[in-house]
Amino acid sequence: MAVSNVRPSAPAGEEMCPYRLVLEHVTSRWGVLVLIHLLDRPHRFSELRRAIGRVSEKMLTQTLQTLERDGLVHRDAKPVIPPRVDYSLTGLGREAAEQVSALAGWTQERMDQVERARAAYDEAREPDSRAS
């Protein structure tokens, strides 16, 4: 039944540059997080789940499958009982993950600038302060 998109609203039936699709997989909410965590080290399914926090297993599975299909993530299922599956980055995936990780890092570094901007933005339209 072919898992396909990780992020919403692919207007079903509409065409779209294929690269935008991959970009969306990579930048998808969970895709970003998965890549970042795998950049650190390989993770088992449940490790990833815990590391990311608040991901339904459904979404994590879907994200992993999409990234695997795109050749960014490697899935290593050991035929043991109980099952053990390790996920890691492929060479391609590492390249993507590094960029995504850099972007995430940048975001964290700039957070205070962003918050200042927000404060200014919000204040500018809530003419509710300066009484009298």
Next chain:
Amino acid sequence: MAVSNVRPSAPAGEEMCPYRLVLEHVTSRWGVLVLIHLLDRPHRFSELRRAIGRVSEKMLTQTLQTLERDGLVHRDAKPVIPPRVDYSLTGLGREAAEQVSALAGWTQERMDQVERARAAYDEAREPDSRAS
């Protein structure tokens, strides 16, 4: 009424590292495209709409407002009739846009690798070919 999230499912009420939120704005479907196009040059509202293609004006507006609030996009509304509004990147926005753009570029360059990976992935589970 406070415009806030550009990408779905912020489980309403649940807390989340603030930086992840900004990251999501930046990597959101339309956020990515807006940043990339503005990196090229400032655009008017409708120019952006056409440049991106298939964006409802509602989504574009929302995305722009979110990015503006985060201090990434600058909105310059000229008080003329008919209205003319130019959107451009702020210094902060340019930094973000450059990284996003790099990621997009990378994606395009690697598309064939991705497609090969997909082909392999798909073939591996559609034991429907090799008849005999």
Next chain:
DNA sequence: CAGCATCCAATTTGATACTG
């Protein structure tokens, strides 16, 4: 433990109509 399938609620998205 991993992960698939289904049902269902919560959200997002896009069309449309309307204002300045």
Next chain:
DNA sequence: CAGTATCAAATTGGATGCTG
């Protein structure tokens, strides 16, 4: 043209229950 408000449709996301 730019932007807002509203409404219906389409998707996501998550909870469950069930395999191996």
